[in-house]
Amino acid sequence: MRRYSIWSLLRNARSYHEGWPEMWRSPEPKPEYDVVIIGAGGHGLATAYYLAKEHGVTNVAVVEKGWLGGGNVARNTTIVRSNYLSPESAFLYDKAMELWPGLSRELNYNVMFSPRGLINVGHSREDMIELRRRVRALQLNGIESSMLTTAEIAKKAPILDCSPTASNPVLGGSWQAKAGIARHDAVAWGYARAADARGVDMLQNCEVTGIRREGGRVTGVETARGTIRARKVAIVTAGHSGVVAAMAGFRLPLTAYTMQAFVSEPMKPILDTVVMSSKLVSVSQSDKGELVIGMSTEPYASYSQRGSLPEVERAAQTMTELYPCTRRLRMLRKWGGTVDVPVDASPIMGKTPVENLFINVGWGTGGFKSIPGSGFVFAHTIATGEPHPLVAPFGLDRFASGRLISEHGATGALVHGE
């Protein structure tokens, strides 16, 4: 891998930038791999990278039905945080938080991780209880987080209506200073380039059509480019997890929904932090100047990757109430992604009913921020055949035992009391 730096930019400027190498190869599939990862999204690519780097497993293929990084990693609101309630989730997401700051240098690709801080706003007493519970839990787990007063929020996010007469009064909030945003595409591309450099094959336009099994054990995958044998197979297919699991003969406790986001036209900076709220999922301002707004999931199952109007109307209404100065601003673009939401809103990671077939799915609306951590611990799980300690609570078996990890509150849509 030829390294990127300001010097390589200057050097290449002399040859009119015509000497840059390809980011990754486009190899033909080999007949057999040690590990086949289905899905070249953020999680799949990170898993491949850490398999190669941390475990020396380099005979790996990442198979992708479309183009790499084309799923939810390209369609999210780029927020990075670890303020989850349950200790299991908090530790898992914090593993990612630990890796984010060094990621650009590790991958030698600027993922523009911007730890600009994140506010969770509370609009009701129930919100505040939930926020305090979360903040205290994080602090006791050694994860940075604190409470904010209304005045402190007004200072950090001056465009937020913190007046007492606001229709969604700001009663206070929580703060995570090391949270922020990152450049979503760059994360996928950076992992792909770094994994490729370690010998991992990216097989794009290679849709998986079947999962081969013999005697309860996985033996390979059937793809649009032929059958590929594999000792181990990992399903990392986000929105399409249900479809791929069906190929292996089991069902999952999740539903695929469309989640939308929209951006405004680019403007000079007006918001320096990320703001989340129980009323409107999230708002941040990209480096380009666009306000990026995350919305709730659509109310019915969908693989369409396009959203409907009512959800946009609802989000715009809440946004203009929370941020009165945005009414004259305009929506420039909107898009939808397919998110796989498990019944307890926590991911499903680990073993499956099929031997040597692993899953890492169900990240739902929270997948982007967890990519480095998820890839790291899932690579460990695949390489050793046993769940990483951080992965263990997230197994598929929890749905039979009843040990669910309820994180509905963490997505911003807090559960309200009476």
Added chain:
Amino acid sequence: MKRSEARLDTGGRVNRDRVLNFTWNGKPYKGLEGDTLASALLANGISLIGRSFKYHRPRGIFSAGAEEPNAIVQLEAGAYTQPNVKATQIELYEGLEARSVNCWPTVEYDFGAVANLCAKILPAGFYYKTFMWPSRFWLTYEYFIRRAAGLGRAPKEADPDIYDKAHAHCDVLVVGGGPAGLAAALAAARTGARVILADEQSEFGGDLLGRRDVMDDAPAVEWVRKVVEELASFSEVRLLPRSTVFGYYDHNYLAIAERRTDHLHPKDGLGKPRQRLWKVRAKQVVLATGSIERPLVFADNDRPGVMLAESARTYLNRYGVKAGRRAVIFTNNDNAYAAAIDLADAGVEIGAIVDLRPDVQGPLPQKARARGLEILAGEAIVATHGGRRAQSVEVMLLSPEGDHVHGTARKIDCDLVCVSGGWSPTVHLFSQSGGKLTYDAGRACFVPAKSKQAERSAGACHGTFGVADCLDEGFAAGLAAAGTAGFATAGISLTAPAVEQPGEAGLRALPIVPGKTAVGHGKAKHFVDLANDVTAADVRLAAREGYRSVEHTKRYTTLGMGPDQGKTSNVPGLAILADALGKEIPDVGTTTFRPPYTPVSYGLLAGRDVGEMSDLTRTTPIHEWHAMTGGVFDDAGQWRRPWYYPRAGEDMTAAVRRECRAVRESVGIMDASTLGKIELVGPDAVKVLNQVYANAWDNLAVGRCRYGLMLGEDGMVFGDGVTARLGEHRYLMTTTTGGAARVFGWIDDWLQCEWTNWKVFITSVTEQWATVSIAGPRARDLVRELAVGTDVSADAFPHMAIREGKVAGFPGRIARISFTGELGFELSVPASYGMALWTACVTAGAKYGLTPFGTEAVHVLRAEKGFIVNGHEFDGTVTPQDLGMAWAVNASKPDFLGRRSLERSDMKRADRKQLVGLQVQDATAVLPEGSQVVERVLKAPPMPMIGHVTSSYWSETLKRGIALALVAGGHARMGQTVHIPLEDKVLDAVVVSPVFYDPEGKRLHG
């Protein structure tokens, strides 16, 4: 006024009798009614409008419509300011103020232009390759990057304008009011169909407004006038000018942004809806959205003065403005010759017509030739010169393959370069509808292929460019749409006006027009996307680095992601990518278009439900009394409930303590009307109760009540409440305030889908009854006075009994129920009597010191009793056993909802979180709700947590802080000391029973 030399003396759609004053960058100018800001600026000879996004290069006006990538301005100031508006879309009005964006200190002398000097090291995606060291420094780099990026500025104040929405239904929605759209609307209207015709411009006519076509021997605009007049005469036709159809959603649902006052000065629009969002469900849609001219990608094609050819023609014919004095036309097709001829006719000098095609013989070129215009066939512009405005171009011979130029460069002076690279049908809405596009190599554009919804395209958006053909297609589409919608089309007479339609020879598509140096080598830039400063070299770089999918390339280079949404750059960018990859354009793919077609105000999307209307609020029949006596309200879901009633000089704490004391010591009154009430009627009502509650209901006597827990199928408590048996087969269930709809829906769902033959009807009666709760040791004294005719003595009316009878003289019910732990009665009357009942209670209760109490006091009182509340003690993760309420589960019932889940292994863990009381050792301390509980305090985190505080209050009764908590294995921890770390200290607490007050229930039963 002194007319500027750019303005023609006659012609166009502007009103020369109405001069409008406006301000540009602080200086006063004059324009005419009918102008856009762009045409008015051109008329004043202003060519430099703003600075570009990345390189801060000077930019002018490039087009005359929605596709404008350059002329982006800041409109108005203060609360009315709006960033990033396209000057080509702003209708001029008296007093308009606008400014350049993205430049400092001025558009002429812009500091940011240093970026242009560094352009060599700023290729596409340069930021991915650098700024990585040291890793903490990105925030610093980012600080400067953010300030350099962005375009306009957001307002600082709230928008004073009103926005409106409306639903509409029609048989045929016609999108676009050009020749095809007008024809389609007319055809459909004549069948009697309900028609909506929407067009983004201020007047109908589309491209006809900017041309000099003759129809039936009269100017085409005369035909437009007649058609619009006829359309307006139909009662079933709705004409929507200034209305952009921006979204085509599932099942023929389209969204239209109508601009109602944007053409007026803000102060003239005040109080009227500024914009209206039409949400249209159309049986049939005719898309007549026209087409957008494509630019050519050539060296330094971004100078002010470079403009789309048809746009220059539009400025001339529609606005009476010459966009320059001396023009060079640069084209690959015949169509641009019409612009050249019009310009020449209006007195604009034509330097030359530079045509990429070596052989130019079509009727229009012939006409131009005959007109004496110089045509340079098989030649190309290889350079442009000029600072704030184009001054000249250089022209060279193009090789037959089109891959290089040769010969000597010839300089041609000009201040206007009219560019035409052919036309791209406006297929955005078609694509949004799910329709599939196909690439037409002959015309180098995508055209609609296969529809998915009830829609048809007509005219230029369908790839039909000739005006006569557009009319024919429009008539046919309108008629067919109406026919499919069920209207008789036979005998509808439609005659297209006679119009000349010159034939056109094919165009010559070149992905990049070669320059004097190889692309990307010299200083010259071949821009593809003017809005985001993406060049041909950038696209090639992306291809070279392996970004082979068009989506990769767009994201890597930001092609098409700017405020113009790539309207002029999409196809040219794709062509360059395909060329670089050695593929055909259709194999590289196109982008799927998503709403909105043009940017839409958030205020419009929000509509009317703002401010006081932003949330649906529900009030009880007694609301006025609470409000008038100074009650402070708290929202419980949609309900507004009195939180506490402060007296003069009291704060919340004092008021709540007083209210609590009153209930414990004498008597209090509370408005309980918000509690959910459901009647279950029928012989199988008891079966329903047995199934939805965890306890047994077979032996409940008529006139008695019972408490129950409701579980989800996952075994978790989601509701609780008291149900009364009113008659043999008639029960009244009460639910929590917030849970009413959910409980009703839950039972109704089972009855409709699973227990389909059970004989029971359920009806929500929440709103029918006003309920007043009287609680405290003196409650019976008061109720005895009010409930004349009912024996309320302890023996005759035990706890959990219910009676029908008169209450304060009104027909009603009396129930003996307590949520406070005190002797309590609930009096219910039909809601219309609610206020009368309440005032009767207050009057009669005065002598007992009757005190109104709010939800906060209720919470304190119930917590003292260890009563659970949704959102605090149960939140969907807690079983009855966890709550210590196994007594509310009847294990001998064979089945009830949630029963099986309680048998799962995890439900039986001893270390599940269980409900306990916490008695803080510092009696004055009140734990913050949500605090975490630990077993051992460690020096540093991580500190394993064993639970959290669910409710916590100052107990006025016990004169100490009390708390309820869910603690792991809590039931076995009674008497243990646990710790609650706070921000600044750690509090110790003893685990106790959650019932702090009157554990034997003597007062309740008293």
Added chain:
Amino acid sequence: MADSYFRQTALAPLGLAAKATDAPGEAGVLLSERPLAGQVNLRGDGGSVEFLQVVRTTLGYALPTEPNTVTQGANSRALWLGPHEWLLVAPLEAALVPTLEQGLTGRAFAATELGDARAVIGLSGRNARDVLAKSCPLDLHPKSFGPGRCAQTKLSKIAAIIEQRDDAPSYEIYVARSVARYAWRWLEDAGSEYGVAVIAG
């Protein structure tokens, strides 16, 4: 009588009677609150010919079986709310519940008085349709919705029953008592561009 003195309609606190005018002038939207009436929610097996027959005998007219239509009797009218649910509207003194209980003895049914549970807002005037269209997704064009039709739908954020009473068109809008004020305010606000007048209910 004393009884009615004590009873308050949902919108009584707005003092509409004092605002009501006989001369609405140019106002395009006329709003009123209807007085209290009997509103009985009737449930029963709409698929049973026998049940429908007994109700017909009891009330003197047939319940509507075509969805979203209204049938009119001498002293009350019946709105279709669902395949097994109707709303009977009658003057306050009609006492329909006892009548039904008597007529339907021994049969599976439920008759519940809900006259206090809903407010009824009258909406008419030349822009009545325009105002409704601002918040209601129904097609109210005369071809698809006319006198004798009713529909349950969403009005802004409110669940509402809309009944068209005549060709003028005049509508009656039934909403839950607790949201009546929000609904009234919404209609007033939406109607403001056409001019709103309050008339007697």
Added chain:
Amino acid sequence: MLLINCPWCGPRDEIEFNCGGEAHIARPADPAALSDAEWAEYLFMRKNLKGLHYERWHHSYGCRQWFNAARDTVTHEIHATYKMGETPPVVAGADGIVKGSSS
């Protein structure tokens, strides 16, 4: 924005409805007889089909009736709606997996 044909009220806007997820999942007659895993299958596991999907809808702002719809989760095309208790229609070109009771 879906236009949903309520079997009783006819075509109405999406905003009047709520979706109830996968249809034709009958509650086990004897839950006690099931293993934890079998119970979890009923409780949580879903087909999550990409393409034709039989699901329950509730006309919550209208006649408040539950009914079933055969809807494509990719195109959002609704092939049919039918009342509770009616046999699911066979949709051409779909895999037509319908199991469980007819409720």
